[in-house]
Amino acid sequence: MTTTNSKRVVIEPVTRVEGHGKVTLHLDENNKIKEARLHIVEFRGFERFIQSRPFWEVPVLVQRLCGICPVSHHLAAAKAMDMVVGVEKLTPTGEKMRRLMHYGQMFQSHALHFFHLVSPDLLFGFDADPKIRNVIGVALKHTDLAVQGVMMRKYGQEIIKATAGKKIHGTGAVPGGINKHLTVAERDGFLKDLDQMTKWSMAALDLCKKYTQEHVKELAPFGTFNSSHLSIVRKDGAMDLYDGNLRAIDENGQKLIDQVAPKDYHLHIKEEVRDWSYMKFPFLTKLGPEKGWYRVGPLARLNTCDFIDTPLAEKERKEFMQLGAGKPVQLTMAYHWARMIELVHSIEKIKELLHDQDLQSGELLAKGQFTGEGVGIIEAPRGTLFHHYRVNEQDQVTMANLIVSTTNNNEPMNRAVQKVAEQFFDGREVTEGLLNRIEVAIRAYDPCLSCATHAMGRMPLSVKMFDASGLQVDELVRDGA
Numbered sequence: 001m002t003t004t005n006s007k008r009v010v011i012e013p014v015t016r017v018e019g020h021g022k023v024t025l026h027l028d029e030n031n032k033i034k035e036a037r038l039h040i041v042e043f044r045g046f047e048r049f050i051q052s053r054p055f056w057e058v059p060v061l062v063q064r065l066c067g068i069c070p071v072s073h074h075l076a077a078a079k080a081m082d083m084v085v086g087v088e089k090l091t092p093t094g095e096k097m098r099r100l101m102h103y104g105q106m107f108q109s110h111a112l113h114f115f116h117l118v119s120p121d122l123l124f125g126f127d128a129d130p131k132i133r134n135v136i137g138v139a140l141k142h143t144d145l146a147v148q149g150v151m152m153r154k155y156g157q158e159i160i161k162a163t164a165g166k167k168i169h170g171t172g173a174v175p176g177g178i179n180k181h182l183t184v185a186e187r188d189g190f191l192k193d194l195d196q197m198t199k200w201s202m203a204a205l206d207l208c209k210k211y212t213q214e215h216v217k218e219l220a221p222f223g224t225f226n227s228s229h230l231s232i233v234r235k236d237g238a239m240d241l242y243d244g245n246l247r248a249i250d251e252n253g254q255k256l257i258d259q260v261a262p263k264d265y266h267l268h269i270k271e272e273v274r275d276w277s278y279m280k281f282p283f284l285t286k287l288g289p290e291k292g293w294y295r296v297g298p299l300a301r302l303n304t305c306d307f308i309d310t311p312l313a314e315k316e317r318k319e320f321m322q323l324g325a326g327k328p329v330q331l332t333m334a335y336h337w338a339r340m341i342e343l344v345h346s347i348e349k350i351k352e353l354l355h356d357q358d359l360q361s362g363e364l365l366a367k368g369q370f371t372g373e374g375v376g377i378i379e380a381p382r383g384t385l386f387h388h389y390r391v392n393e394q395d396q397v398t399m400a401n402l403i404v405s406t407t408n409n410n411e412p413m414n415r416a417v418q419k420v421a422e423q424f425f426d427g428r429e430v431t432e433g434l435l436n437r438i439e440v441a442i443r444a445y446d447p448c449l450s451c452a453t454h455a456m457g458r459m460p461l462s463v464k465m466f467d468a469s470g471l472q473v474d475e476l477v478r479d480g481a
Contacts, residue, residue, distance in 0.1 A: 071105035072380035076387040078173035079376030086368025093362035094177030101163035108156025109381035115149025127433035177365035205340035223416035223441035226251035229300035237306030241379040293411035296383025298338035303328040313345035416441040
């Protein structure tokens with residue numbers, strides 16, 4: 001809360017992220033940061049308004065949370081509904097089609113984030129003129145990269161269309177399986193462009209890796225702190241973005257929980273509410289709300305897994321982990337490097353699946369005995385995503401709890417904002433470059449801040465600075481034309 005002896009700077013909205021949020025910085029009389037917070041200013045009510053709906057509608061309904069990562073919600077809900085209808089194991093065709101859908105989603109989302117939202121900062125610098133530090137600037141100055149980003153996203157979107165029926169808000173996954181096969185023509189079309197997608201993925205990875213290695217000294221303190229990490233892993237410890245059990249490690253790499261089944265997540269993870277954000281703050285119950293927070297997403301997944309089961313990505317993971325010198329990698333800006341390793345892993349998995357004949361034939365649906373409750377956990381592009389439902393005997397949803405990936409990163413994002421603000425903000429003139437540094441730290445997490453709504457056009461930005469008496473002394477305004 002702002003007091004009479006403090007100053008307050010507001011960044012609203014945070015730009016080049018999915019959704020809407022703002023940052024407030026509170027300074028003391030000596031222009032030192034007292035508090036920095038990331039506020040989520042939109043309310044997401046899906047957990048309430050899907051109640052009383054028939055359970056089979058849920059995988060289609062809840063993906064309306066987002067237009068960027070709908071497949072993640074679609075599949076997490078479908079996995080939960082598998083459990084509701086008592087299906088313990090999908091048919092080979094059902095699981096492989098869902099996996100192809102999911103890796104298409106990971107591929108397009110990671111490409112979108114890197115090329116469209118992040119690359120302007122890396123290519124032009126944090127202090128570059130905002131008129132060029134954007135995707136249009138990338139298209140003008142680095143045309144090949146811009147084209148690659150568009151074509152890679154298109155490739156992933158076409159895979160989603162072929163498996164889910166539509167590029168956005170599809171209907172492919174249903175309780176107990178999937179509702180279509182992949183045709184031979186669809187398969188052959190994807191195989192034709194596969195080598196090019198692999199080359200472009202490796203090139204993007206090399207770009208991000210070299211940037212991190214060349215700037216590691218300046219990036220090391222940038223929004224960085226020690227933390228625990230959480231993801232799902234396969235039973236043998238391998239990275240698995242579609243299915244697995246929960247593992248969490250502490251800052252030294254020691255396991256806090258391991259191989260926790262999705263249905264038991266609530267025994268190990270709770271959510272805290274704070275009055276200044278619409279987003280909750282999850283934590284591990286064994287450590288409590290103060291110390292039990294953790295990070296999720298690409299950085300966490302590379303830290304928690306024992307290996308990656310595709311050769312190109314595994315080779316890159318081993319090099320990446322050297323950043324931690326035997327411990328988990330904590331460098332916040334290394335999220336981008338980790339994300340590009342997952343981009344490569346995704347195209348390797350897509351290649352495996354496209355050569356699997358189960359996609360062209362086989363049973364689509366499995367059957368089971370109705371249970372009335374289900375939990376689906378999946379690794380969305382932004383991190384671990386939880387969907388938990390209860391269904392009554394009339395087939396109506398009576399309870400829904402969703403812990404969205406960005407929600408898991410809520411505390412880490414706030415800490416990153418605090419660290420960057422403390423490092424760079426000294427109360428002098430408010431500059432665009434300074435504000436962008438704070439946003440760069442947030443963008444490292446690839447947040448979907450609302451997972452619900454999006455704005456059209458150019459969003460307005462007004463930043464005001466007040467002196468200790470509450471008098472406005474500076475303002476920076478960007479019109480929302």
